[in-house]
Amino acid sequence: MHTTINYRYERSASRLTVGAHLFGILGLVLLLVWLLHYRGGIDYDSDNSDRVFNVHPFLMFFGFIFFAGEAMMAYKTVMSRHKVQKYVHALLHLVALSSGIFGICATFRYHDMRDIDHMYSLHSWIGLTTFILYGLQWLFGAATFLFSRGMSESSRLRIVPWHMSMGRALLYLSICAALTGLMEKFTFLRISNVLGRRESHLINFTGLAILLFGIFVDLSVALARYIMC
Amino acid sequence: MHTTINYRYERSASRLTVGAHLFGILGLVLLLVWLLHYRGGIDYDSDNSDRVFNVHPFLMFFGFIFFAGEAMMAYKTVMSRHKVQKYVHALLHLVALSSGIFGICATFRYHDMRDIDHMYSLHSWIGLTTFILYGLQWLFGAATFLFSRGMSESSRLRIVPWHMSMGRALLYLSICAALTGLMEKFTFLRISNVLGRRESHLINFTGLAILLFGIFVDLSVALARYIMC
Structure with missing residues (x-):
């Protein structure tokens, strides 16, 4: 009976992982159509402030959220030893972290070009808090699970649920940051008055794809946890 | 060893539940200060469209999200038999559902008074989708766990993780709806140009309190799940 349930969840969890990939790619395609076709393109070094701004949504979704989600699912998608999965998990999070730094710099550069205050909106508050906590979680995770020869196995195991819960809360925060943005x-x-019906729908569908990416990553990780129990 | 870990999680989960209550109440207080002091009050039958609109954030947070969160935590907060907890869980969700209906009606009434299109923004798309799914989850939950004499215990148990995962995804969706709103x-x-520095910070802190309410509810439910495993 127990095996049947686990098998069922395992199959469901891997379907959810496939769903997450698909929504992630859909979100990326919609975002690119929006930024390249409707919003004039993406260029960090441009004199056109709108093109500088566009680096921000692109890197914060494709660089930061997408890679962070893939990192969370690495234990399900990388068919290898646990140690390899762990390193892929940490590496993908590092890619997300680096992209996030450039993505945040782009919006500060845009604000400077247009003489707009920094850090006034709910989006900026959620976004920067998330990013700082994410950085701390990465450091704490690396210290605990990668470079902790002195720590006992049972101490590490005790930290796993907290690490997972914090990670899921951070994913949730980053999706909130993306949608408020x-x-x-x-x-x-x-x-x-520059928003046509078609572009407005495109932005909404992009938001929904990003949201569904977050939900599918979260559910696939949650169900993986149920299998482990 | 196992008992120690469980005890630790149990204590942590109940601390998280207290944290969730506090952030929920903080969110409510901040929201009321904003709507009553800065935005002219709350009145569904007013001729002043702004006061009609204010019913929406009030009922969607305090009526819908807050009660839904409390319902999710009922298995930890109601010190009684499992059956009583289950009925309190369903009842609190029903209160949330009813408040949500009035809250949504208020925004449609506001749009009509101001001749604004319905359902154009990402907020409205996420919000209405969440609410419809929430209604379906309630009906499905009631059919499975309250009125299902013909269903075997093992079938119900198999549905529990899905019911919990869907519930947590819906909480997550409803917080996204609130923050985008x-x-x-x-x-x-x-x-x-009617937003002063003080009101702008008040709105941001309200958003953060709502977000933290969601995270604390989610973590307390997640850790409860780890205890059950």
């Missing part, structure tokens, strides 16, 4: 840009464009 | 209103007010 999209909502802020959407409202600006709408009030400036 | 706050972000939308924030941006409108900012562009209309």
